[in-house]
Amino acid sequence: MFGSIFYNFWAALLSFAVYFIAAIQNPYAMPLPTIGIALVIAVIAFGLMFLIRYFLGYVFYTPEAPVLSQSEEELPVVAEKTDKTKTVPQGDHTTMEVEDENTEEIAQVVRSMLQSDESLTR
CATH class of the missing domain: 1.20.58 (Methane Monooxygenase Hydroxylase; Chain G, domain 1)
Known part of the structure; x- marks a missing residue:
C-alpha cells in the first residue's frame, strides 16, 4: 500500500x-x-x-530482481538435483575427459539413429 x-x-x-x-x-x-x-x-x-x-x-509496485547468493561450488549440485538431464560438474573432470565422454555419447546416439533409419526404410 x-x-x-x-x-x-x-x-x-x-x-x-x-x-x-x-x-x-x-x-x-x-x-x-x-x-x-x-x-x-x-x-x-x-x-x-x-x-x-x-x-x-x-x-507504483516494481518487483525486485532475484539475487543469486550461491557460490560456484553450489551451482552444479543444485542443477543435478533439479534437472532431469545428466550434468557434468566442471570442477571434477579435465576438459579432455569431458570431450571423450561427450564424443562417446554422441557416437552412440548417431548409431542408434542410423539403426532406426535402416529399419524404417526396409
Whole structure:
C-alpha cells in the first residue's frame, strides 16, 4: 500500500474542511446538521483513501530482481538435483575427459539413429 495512514487523515480533514466551508456559505445553514454531514463526508473520504492508496501501491509496485547468493561450488549440485538431464560438474573432470565422454555419447546416439533409419526404410 502506498504511503501511510496519515494520508487517510489528511484526506478526511481536507474533505471535512471543503464541505464545511461550502455548506456554511448558505445563509440558512444550521450548525449541527452541517457539522454532522461534514463528519460523515470525512469518514467516507477516510475510507476511500484506503482504496486510492492501494491502487497507487499497485501502480507504483516494481518487483525486485532475484539475487543469486550461491557460490560456484553450489551451482552444479543444485542443477543435478533439479534437472532431469545428466550434468557434468566442471570442477571434477579435465576438459579432455569431458570431450571423450561427450564424443562417446554422441557416437552412440548417431548409431542408434542410423539403426532406426535402416529399419524404417526396409
